[in-house]
Amino acid sequence: MALFGKPKYTIVRLKKKEMPDGLWTKCEGCSETLFNKTLEDNLKVCPKCNYHFVLGANERINMLLDKDSFVEYDADMVSADPLEFKGPKTYKDKLSQDRAATGLKDAVISGEGLLNGTKVVFAVTDSRFIMGSMGSVVGEKITRAIESATKQKLPMIIVSGSGGGARMYEGMYSLMQMAKTCAALAYHRDAELPYISVLTNPTMAGVMASFAGIGDVIVAEPRALIGFTGPRVIEQTIRQKLPPGFQRSEFLLDHGLIDMIVHRKELKETLGKLVEYLG
Numbered sequence: 416m417a418l419f420g421k422p423k424y425t426i427v428r429l430k431k432k433e434m435p436d437g438l439w440t441k442c443e444g445c446s447e448t449l450f451n452k453t454l455e456d457n458l459k460v461c462p463k464c465n466y467h468f469v470l471g472a473n474e475r476i477n478m479l480l481d482k483d484s485f486v487e488y489d490a491d492m493v494s495a496d497p498l499e500f501k502g503p504k505t506y507k508d509k510l511s512q513d514r515a516a517t518g519l520k521d522a523v524i525s526g527e528g529l530l531n532g533t534k535v536v537f538a539v540t541d542s543r544f545i546m547g548s549m550g551s552v553v554g555e556k557i558t559r560a561i562e563s564a565t566k567q568k569l570p571m572i573i574v575s576g577s578g579g580g581a582r583m584y585e586g587m588y589s590l591m592q593m594a595k596t597c598a599a600l601a602y603h604r605d606a607e608l609p610y611i612s613v614l615t616n617p618t619m620a621g622v623m624a625s626f627a628g629i630g631d632v633i634v635a636e637p638r639a640l641i642g643f644t645g646p647r648v649i650e651q652t653i654r655q656k657l658p659p660g661f662q663r664s665e666f667l668l669d670h671g672l673i674d675m676i677v678h679r680k681e682l683k684e685t686l687g688k689l690v691e692y693l694g
């Protein structure tokens with residue numbers, strides 16, 4: 416005789432827990448699910464593991480410059496399509512798609528504003544727009560901003576978020592921007608004016624190999640991917656395994672490429688001190 420009758424199982428149908436889109440973000444550093452409001456209050460840094468999320472150009476301006484002090488330069492400059500480039504997507508399609516997605520006209524915003532009360536010229540690239548890559552608009556806007564800083568005898572600050580390097584859609588026109596931006600910075604240096612480069616995740620290739628790599632002081636956010644070529648290509652070329660953490664801020668600080676790693680919360684204050692000291 417069975418003491419206990421056959422257990423009765425019933426299927427319980429649970430309502431799928433409602434998680435509206437746009438309220439939560441999964442941390443890319445520790446996989447924790449974070450409430451967007453918490454993340455935004457924390458300058459888009461994971462409160463658990465300190466992972467620094469990508470910031471858009473406008474968010475960066477709001478974070479670093481004094482409220483309502485920013486005056487934009489060349490807001491309407493747009494790219495031509497000199498090669499009439501056609502890949503899986505045409506360059507024109509790619510531009511209009513990223514314009515719609517980001518509200519930007521190209522991958523950089525430049526202008527002047529106050530940093531803790533000191534006037535600076537400021538440019539920031541946005542990695543959401545064709546990976547923050549440098550075509551003729553990015554190069555020209557950055558060059559004009561540097562020239563304006565030189566003319567006004569002001570410090571120049573450029574925040575890079577450019578995983579894409581020089582923009583292949585514009586071929587040679589993109590590569591020319593590397594020399595052009597660096598030439599403008601050389602005149603700026605000749606005038607004994609400071610230039611601070613801030614590297615954020617990711618800053619690679621033709622951007623890192625031009626204006627982003629030649630700051631008088633090079634500051635980076637923690638754990639940012641910074642380099643020229645991706646690790647796989649390097650490993651194939653030199654036929655050696657790369658050390659762990661290669662191309663991250665901490666490794667590059669240890670090896671002398673960058674000068675300091677600054678947490679996003681302290682970035683404004685640090686830049687303010689640098690400008691004060693170098694100015």
Ligand SMILES: [Zn+2]
Pocket residue numbers: 442443444445446447461462463464465466
């Ligand atoms: Zn995290």
